[in-house]
Amino acid sequence: MSPEPLATSWLGLALHSPLVVGAAAPLSGDPALLPQLEEQGAAAVVLHSLFLEQIERDWQEWQHHQQIGSESYAESLSYLPSTDPVHLGLDGYLAEIRAARQCLSIPVIASLNGVHPGHWRQAALAVAEAGASAIELNLYAVPTDGSRSGSVLEAEQLAVVREVCAAVALPVAVKLGPWYTSLAHFTRQLEDAGAAGLVLFNRFYQPDIDIETLETRSHLQLSGEVDQRLPLRWIGLLHGRLGLDLAASGGIGSGADVVRMLMVGASTTQLVATLLRHGPEQLRRISDELSQWLEQHGYGSIDELRGCLSQARCPDPEAFERAQYMRAVGSYSHLSDGGPWS
Numbered sequence: 001m002s003p004e005p006l007a008t009s010w011l012g013l014a015l016h017s018p019l020v021v022g023a024a025a026p027l028s029g030d031p032a033l034l035p036q037l038e039e040q041g042a043a044a045v046v047l048h049s050l051f052l053e054q055i056e057r058d059w060q061e062w063q064h065h066q067q068i069g070s071e072s073y074a075e076s077l078s079y080l081p082s083t084d085p086v087h088l089g090l091d092g093y094l095a096e097i098r099a100a101r102q103c104l105s106i107p108v109i110a111s112l113n114g115v116h117p118g119h120w121r122q123a124a125l126a127v128a129e130a131g132a133s134a135i136e137l138n139l140y141a142v143p144t145d146g147s148r149s150g151s152v153l154e155a156e157q158l159a160v161v162r163e164v165c166a167a168v169a170l171p172v173a174v175k176l177g178p179w180y181t182s183l184a185h186f187t188r189q190l191e192d193a194g195a196a197g198l199v200l201f202n203r204f205y206q207p208d209i210d211i212e213t214l215e216t217r218s219h220l221q222l223s224g225e226v227d228q229r230l231p232l233r234w235i236g237l238l239h240g241r242l243g244l245d246l247a248a249s250g251g252i253g254s255g256a257d258v259v260r261m262l263m264v265g266a267s268t269t270q271l272v273a274t275l276l277r278h279g280p281e282q283l284r285r286i287s288d289e290l291s292q293w294l295e296q297h298g299y300g301s302i303d304e305l306r307g308c309l310s311q312a313r314c315p316d317p318e319a320f321e322r323a324q325y326m327r328a329v330g331s332y333s334h335l336s337d338g339g340p341w342s
Contacts, residue, residue, distance in 0.1 A: 005294055005301045006287065008043075010245055010268045011134045011171035011196045013107045015043035017290075018258060018302060019283055022249055022270030023048050023111040023136065023175075031099040037275075041283040044106050046136055046270065049113035050093040052123060090126055097130040107133035111175075112164075115140055120160050121167045128168040137164060137195075138175045138202060150181050158193050165194025173197035173247065177204060178230055187242055197245035198238075199270065200231040222273035227251030232264055237320050239265025239310035253282075255289020262302050263309040 006017035021027055021037050025048040028034065037045060093110075100108045110132035112123050124135055139157045143150065165172050172194065178201045180186045187198060208217045227250040235246045245268075248261035253274035261269050274282050290302075299305050307313055311320040 017043045018268040020268045020270050021045045022272040024272045036280045040280040041287045046109040049111040052114035052119045094130040101131040109134045111136045113138035124164045124168050128170050134171045136173045161193040171196040175199035175202050177202045199247045223251040236264035236310045239307045240312040262305050265307040265310040
């Protein structure tokens with residue numbers, strides 16, 4: 001095998017492997033923990049999100065919004081500050097970027113997360129000046145206003161991407177949810193707007209109801225194996241049809257999982273839940289499993305593997321589209337000899 005069989009590129013950044021620590025406060029909120037992630041094999045770290053609402057309001061108002069909101073992020077739920085509210089805003093986030101750059105030799109990617117237009121350019125310029133290696137824009141909207149069409153919402157998001165990409169020289173990735181009427185078309189527009197990569201997919205947490213207290217509750221449920229299917233499908237559909245780098249996010253927890261994502265065309269894989277479950281050492285285990293698989297199957301590098309089972313190159317391209325759904329539904333009766341209740 002070549003000297004660096006796991007080497008890859010993400011947003012123009014040279015990485016020693018496709019294993020990137022995704023945005024989550026428990027993994028990056030404490031700069032003292034970051035060297036452990038690098039030591040165990042992280043190729044890059046995406047810092048927890050700076051929620052742009054934090055620039056506009058103090059922590060008390062943000063916490064109130066978080067508790068009564070109809071949807072929540074794992075990042076916000078797990079980021080419980082011990083300092084006064086000023087450190088939750090832009091200045092505190094810039095300090096975290098500088099601290100991370102001082103203790104890490106791998107790329108440090110800033111994550112900006114917002115709901116409405118405004119403050120994106122200011123925040124992007126600031127994190128670039130603080131030393132971020134790249135920016136991940138986490139676009140989020142719950143389209144509850146029936147008077148605003150999907151095209152209007154998408155136009156707003158595209159304007160944000162154009163604004164940020166025009167403001168900074170840093171490469172910009174866009175982290176998306178899956179709920180677009182024509183995701184393939186929208187990703188082309190993101191490329192035209194200046195994005196360098198896509199992270200598929202953002203995982204939003206839905207509210208729950210306490211039927212005894214009659215209150216809404218938000219709680220973190222870590223992703224699992226089933227969450228891989230959606231990014232695997234769409235990365236496979238988009239690979240070779242866009243000039244964007246593609247990153248997989250959601251439920252990736254083993255070397256085999258990483259192999260699958262590389263096969264459909266991912267440049268990198270973002271790890272969160274498996275690190276929260278098993279600790280930084282899981283990075284080393286996944287890296288070893290990936291290396292062993294490549295060697296056992298005669299691949300000299302992950303570049304030789306990437307995209308071999310994307311829709312454009314796989315022997316069964318219909319597997320990524322409606323035909324797969326029909327086959328899957330029809331296969332259920334064959335799962336057991338005696339029927340579903342045996």
